[in-house]
Amino acid sequence: MSDNERIQRLERLLEVSRNLSASLDLEPFLQSVLSVASELTNSEVASILEVKDDEQLRFLAVPWFHRESLQTVSVPIETSVAGWVYRNAKPAVVADVAAEPRHFKGVDRVAQFETRSIMAVPIVYKGEALGVLETVNKVNQANYTEEDLIILETLASQVAVAMQNGRLMSHVRKAVDEVDHLDRMKSDFIAVASHELRTPLGLILGHSTFLREVIQTEYQPQLDTIVRNAMRLKEIIDNIANMDNVERGVASVRRRTVSIRKVAQEVLENFSAEVQKKRISLQADLGKDELMIEGDASKIATALTNLVKNAILFSDAGGHIFVIAEQIPGYVKVSVIDDGIGIPTKDLGRIFERFYQVESHLTRKHGGMGLGLSVAKVMIEMHGGRIWAESVEGKGSNFTFILPLDSGQADAAKRVFAS
């Protein structure tokens, strides 16, 4: 063989390795291996067999003209050359199959083919035999050479990597399908459960609020407790349902002209009794302007409510909370500042994640599900706004969000933040 021919062969082998790294698609890669294998070893055909349940070999890749006939054929491991190669993880070269007792004649019968000589090598990945690569009928009745064997073994090692990639891909696909399925189940459960819980809860809240108003007895504290806790339950259910709506893509922003000043006043009003009881000072500087934007008042109120609620929850008696709303170029900016327990730096980057809580759920002193901030974040981001937190542990926290003034700007901002 001339040097030129040798270089050409190496180039063909190199091409196969390039194909291997270029694509995750198994079938075209295996076909390219078959054509290079038969071309470089001067064989009539080549094929790849894969082991199934450690009991039999099945054709994983054959030339197109044998595809239909060999698709369902299985080759017994105990009584075939390929089976011997697979079991012993060693190559085999059979110059004349007529004199070879291990030869399995079933394949020739089905494919209407006549096998005269075989060269077969194991396909091994990290010590595990996956199958067999073989070439059949060296042309001109010639014998397979040492060089042919090296070529086939080189190709088999590439096939091993491709088959392993294929296996991993199918595991990944299965796992992704499973996760999708579980996610759908979770979503359905949340939708059904939150819907089913809302109706009785609405009745409990309605009737207990009514009773609290009409009954002026020593049972007032008990009624207060019922109303307060039913409200808490409602908030939890609303937060879960809100998150799920966003995830399922059914949440939308109903834009109207909204005064952020008014939204903030209403939210703060709702907390007046609570801060009084906890002896926390809640002050606001909402400026003089109405701070008009195009947005969804109830979603913005939910976001601000969750921030103020946390500020109260994570402040001790005697603490101070400031809510500041102001216009900055292109945006309205709202900050909720407290001098409460603060957030450790290591947690600060994760507090907006769903279900993330700084204290462990089992040992925590405070209630909550770790959903308040993630809900606030999606509510603000749905408006094309942004939310962030600054905090020093032991000193306090500052949560700020900005909302674009008009909806055109909001859509543009949403695209930028999403990308």
Ligand code: ADP
């Ligand atoms: P939760 O509903 O459990 O409070 P959030 O999503 O609202 O969950 O908040 C996540 C975590 O961030 C809280 O568990 C708390 O540890 C921390 N956090 C949020 N706001 C504050 C705050 N103002 N001060 C201190 N820690 C806070």
